[in-house]
Amino acid sequence: MAENRRFLLVHPEIARTKYNFSGVIDNEPLELEYISTMLKEEGYETEIWDGQVETESLTQKLQTYMPGYVYVCGRTRQENFMKEYCRAAKMLCGSMTFVGGLHAQHNFRRFYDGDADYILTTFDIYKIVDILKGKNPKEIDGICYRTDDGYAENPSYPFDIAKLPFPDRSYFYRHKDKYRYLELLPCAHVRTSYCCPYQCKFCYRNRLNCGVYTKRSIDLVVEEIKEIDCDNIYFIDDDFLVDADRVARFVKLVKEQNIRKKYVCYGRADFIARHPGLMKELKEIGFYYILVGLEAVEDKYLKEYRKSSDTSCNTAAVKILNNVGIHIMGMFIVDLDFRGRDFRNIYRWVKKNNLKHTAISIFTPEMSSELMEQYRERLITHNPEAWDYLHVVAKPSKLSVKMYYFHYHILVAGLFIKGWRDGIYDFIDYGFYIKSIVKNMFRFGG
Ligand code: SF4
Numbered sequence: 001m002a003e004n005r006r007f008l009l010v011h012p013e014i015a016r017t018k019y020n021f022s023g024v025i026d027n028e029p030l031e032l033e034y035i036s037t038m039l040k041e042e043g044y045e046t047e048i049w050d051g052q053v054e055t056e057s058l059t060q061k062l063q064t065y066m067p068g069y070v071y072v073c074g075r076t077r078q079e080n081f082m083k084e085y086c087r088a089a090k091m092l093c094g095s096m097t098f099v100g101g102l103h104a105q106h107n108f109r110r111f112y113d114g115d116a117d118y119i120l121t122t123f124d125i126y127k128i129v130d131i132l133k134g135k136n137p138k139e140i141d142g143i144c145y146r147t148d149d150g151y152a153e154n155p156s157y158p159f160d161i162a163k164l165p166f167p168d169r170s171y172f173y174r175h176k177d178k179y180r181y182l183e184l185l186p187c188a189h190v191r192t193s194y195c196c197p198y199q200c201k202f203c204y205r206n207r208l209n210c211g212v213y214t215k216r217s218i219d220l221v222v223e224e225i226k227e228i229d230c231d232n233i234y235f236i237d238d239d240f241l242v243d244a245d246r247v248a249r250f251v252k253l254v255k256e257q258n259i260r261k262k263y264v265c266y267g268r269a270d271f272i273a274r275h276p277g278l279m280k281e282l283k284e285i286g287f288y289y290i291l292v293g294l295e296a297v298e299d300k301y302l303k304e305y306r307k308s309s310d311t312s313c314n315t316a317a318v319k320i321l322n323n324v325g326i327h328i329m330g331m332f333i334v335d336l337d338f339r340g341r342d343f344r345n346i347y348r349w350v351k352k353n354n355l356k357h358t359a360i361s362i363f364t365p366e367m368s369s370e371l372m373e374q375y376r377e378r379l380i381t382h383n384p385e386a387w388d389y390l391h392v393v394a395k396p397s398k399l400s401v402k403m404y405y406f407h408y409h410i411l412v413a414g415l416f417i418k419g420w421r422d423g424i425y426d427f428i429d430y431g432f433y434i435k436s437i438v439k440n441m442f443r444f445g446g
Contacts, residue, residue, distance in 0.1 A: 004069075005043065005068060007039050007045065008049060011050040011052065014077070024180075037166070037167055037168040038125055038165060044132075058085055062093050063092060068096065070089035071099075074101050076103045076384050077387050079107075079384035099111050100125075101120075104120065106367075106368035111144075112150060120143055138154070142156045158209050181232070190234070190236070191235070192235060193214060193216065194213070198308060199306050200295075200305055215242075215246070218253070219253065232262045240265035241265065244274075247282070251281045251284075259285075262288040268293065270308070270310075291331060294318075297314075318330065318354070330355045331360075336378075337396070338396065338404070343407040343410065350415065360415065362389055362392055362393075
């Protein structure tokens with residue numbers, strides 16, 4: 001019988017509750033588009049199913065497409081969905097199943113109780129091809145695979161990002177009305193690096209790719225961007241502003257080639273504080289949002305988090321970006337050691353520094369990190385769906401969980417109302433979000 005060479009690539013829905021950022025931030029499934037390109041080159045037929053945008057269920061998709069192979073990616077909060085999809089693929093189609101992505105890379109053992117045949121522990125997507133070509137799994141690094149006794153684990157090595165192909169964006173183009181970053185619709189994703197050279201304690205990203213930062217040639221990045229049929233580009237690197245010379249070359253090439261787009265990227269406050277001139281140039285070529293992990297308004301927390309930056313850099317970064325006219329999205333962590341006044345201090349700091357865009361994450365020890373060992377005894381849930389930074393997963397030290405949520409929701413509501421007054425979220429349904437926040441405030445949950 002001829003091999004069934006249909007390969008379904010799955011990105012699960014973000015959450016099954018309405019309290020998520022669907023319709024506000026919806027991300028192009030870039031990882032799947034890379035895999036799709038690679039598989040097509042190998043003679044496979046591929047389709048993508050992205051739970052963020054699809055109207056038919058995955059079960060329906062499986063029943064109509066009947067793939068021979070299914071790959072599922074996802075974050076920690078999507079772990080349950082990932083397992084459910086592998087189970088469905090096995091039951092309905094008897095597919096060979098692959099699991100990969102950010103969560104699985106370091107938490108592969110959490111999938112040993114499921115229906116995954118292969119788990120990728122690397123960014124090297126070409127390992128999938130090695131498996132499909134029948135190479136002995138013992139000889140394929142960067143994977144875990146099913147054996148008669150359970151699973152075997154092979155070592156993982158850093159991947160050179162330069163090996164990635166240009167992604168096949170046909171799925172993105174078909175769903176351009178869905179993929180957005182806030183008011184930037186549509187918004188295409190571009191990756192120029194993996195990992196991050198910094199060592200922030202709470203962060204998962206700096207441990208990926210075996211902790212090795214790898215970047216693409218910026219000239220090739222510009223080539224890629226030029227060809228993308230989309231006016232908005234979101235650099236999904238963990239930190240795009242690492243190397244000032246590389247960023248300056250990007251500016252130069254974009255100017256020379258007269259590329260006119262808007263850009264979103266992540267960057268650190270200390271980099272912005274050190275390079276005000278470069279920020280002005282980024283504004284000139286179209287940088288629209290820079291997402292900055294300000295994290296805290298007190299140096300003791302920044303020190304504790306090993307942020308290698310301080311609050312004076314935070315203040316300077318907000319001022320510089322406000323002055324040049326790039327929207328700064330200030331991201332904060334509300335620590336599990338917070339008292340009520342600490343939540344209020346964040347609000348005061350935001351107001352005083354005229355920071356318009358904010359995002360608040362609840363301190364969450366990542367599952368495979370050293371922090372998890374520190375917090376394991378304090379965990380109040382084991383459900384991976386709570387690892388969305390909107391839920392308290394470990395017991396706060398100075399407040400009850402109930403009061404912690406109360407202060408958290410007051411802060412979120414205060415910042416949201418401030419954003420409403422500043423007119424920054426005019427593209428969303430304010431009524432819905434205010435109702436959600438108020439409901440959660442009195443339910444004392446996330
Ligand atoms: S700078 Fe950002 S991406 Fe890098 S380790 Fe710190 S938090 Fe993580």
